[in-house]
Amino acid sequence: MRIGIAGAGVAGLTVAWLLDGTHESVVLETREDLGGNLRSHRITDDHGITRTVDLGVRxxxxxxxxxxxxxxxxxxxxxxxxxxxxxTHTVRRAGEEHPLYCGSLTWTAEQGEAARTVDLFTRAAADWAEKDLRWSVPLHDVVEPLPVSTEAKRDIIYALPAALWGCEVTEAAALSARAVGAVFASDAPAGQVxxxxxxxxxMQDVARRLAAGLRTTELRPRAALRRIRRVGERWEMTDCHGLAHHVDAIVLAVPADVVTDALQPLADTEPVRRALSAYHYENLRHGLHLDPCYL
Ligand SMILES: Cc1cc2nc3c(=O)[nH]c(=O)nc-3n(C[C@H](O)[C@H](O)[C@H](O)COP(=O)(O)OP(=O)(O)OC[C@H]3O[C@@H](n4cnc5c(N)ncnc54)[C@H](O)[C@@H]3O)c2cc1C
Structure with missing residues (x-):
């Protein structure tokens, strides 16, 4: 079988790595570099020391x-x-000099309501998994009954997942409580960071190692997927150079908006496209301190 994989991030490369040797694959990737969000840069700091800095997965x-x-x-x-x-996590209110909370989820030197709220939140989160809470229950339903003030819920409980999911604090209430719990319920014993x-x-080393192990996979950087078409029993993937790749199965390991466009011509994909179009992307700008103290 020949497999067409779009995207050479960790997902696409791992699929190729797992299939390699038993199947032939072709991986289409927009960028020159492999790894997607595994993105490491070598930089030389103000003291002339060369270091690796991860801009994506750290x-x-x-x-x-x-x-x-x-x-x-x-x-x-x-x-x-x-x-x-x-x-560790630091929670600040805009405009206030001192953080509201600074510590790990299981240990903090802080006292008071913020620390009590974090403790209550992480223990409640462990309980949601323990009780096999349905994944569709929104955070709001299990957080609102907790015995902490409205401000503490907003500034701590909703703020922590909002920062991670990249949404507004008010939107965090609609996130899946179980998904949030999976991140914030810590297994570390109380008192330990x-x-x-x-x-x-x-982290890009992971991508390099995945790519280095490929024998029956054709890697095609600078070849973005543009279109997918059914041709008889097979699929045709056309890249940005107009080259057609014929494959028996397709793996789409690319951002949701790319998948939505690629599936457009295909029948019966409307529900998937509608679901994927709910994902919105923001550009991210990186700033890097070259002072080793902040690096
Ligand atoms: C700033 C940042 C920090 C993060 N930090 C962490 C962390 O510390 N720990 C952690 O576990 N996770 C972290 N994540 C999440 C992590 O990056 C992702 O879960 C993971 O990298 C996703 O891998 P992926 O292969 O699914 O997608 P991506 O890494 O997004 O790969 C998709 C690939 O598809 C390519 N592509 C796009 N369009 C096309 C096209 N038309 N044709 C072909 N190829 C295309 C892209 O160039 C890219 O290479 C972070 C994410 C970001 C953005």
Whole structure:
């Protein structure tokens, strides 16, 4: 079977890596660089020291992301390649000098309502998983009954997932409580700061290792997917150069708006396209301190 994969981010490359050897694949990618949001840059700081800076994915939890940890081991990454770093959260109200909360989800030096709210929130989140809460229940339904003030709910409980999901604090109330809980219920014992891992050589190393292991996969950077068409029993993927790739199955590992456009000519894809069109993208601008203290 020949598989057509659109997108050479970690999703597309991992599919290619898993299929490699048993199937032939072709991967179409818009950019020159592989890795998508695995995007590492080598920069030289003000002291002349060269470092790797990750602009996209920076940290993962090898403990919580079991599948990713297995993938990393399969790619030959060992403990020596990873650095541990503490996961902490700082919550600030605009215009106020001191943060409202500063600490991990299981440990803080802070006292008072903010700390009590975080504690209540993370314990409630663990309970949602324990009780197998339906994924469709919105955060609002399980947060509103919690015995903390309206301000604490807004400034802490809704603000934390809003920052992560990139939505307004008011919109966070509609997020799936179970999905939010999966992120904010920490397994770390109370009093200990949980850790996440960063890759010394930068996260893009994962993409490089995936690509290096490919034998029966054709990688096509600078070849954006433009159109998909059914041709008899097979599919035709046309890239931005007008080149047609004929495949038996397609994997779309590209942003939702790209999928929506690509599926446009295909019958019976309207419900999928409608669902995907709900995703909106914002441009992100990176600022980088070259002062090692802030880097
Ligand atoms: C700023 C930022 C920070 C993040 N930090 C973390 C973190 O610390 N830890 C974590 O676990 N996750 C983090 N994430 C989430 C993580 O980046 C994603 O979950 C993951 O990288 C998604 O991989 P993907 O392969 O699905 O998509 P992407 O990485 O988005 O890959 C999609 C690929 O498709 C390509 N493409 C687009 N259009 C076309 C087309 N028409 N034809 C062909 N190819 C196309 C793109 O160029 C890209 O290479 C972060 C995300 C962002 C944006």
């Amino acid at each position: 940290e993962v939890s090898l403990e919580a992301f079991e599948l990713f940890a297995r993938l990393a081991r399969g790619l030959g990454l060992t403990d020596a390649d990873w650095d541990d770093r503490p996961v 949980p850790t996440a891992q960063t890759l010394r050589n930068g």
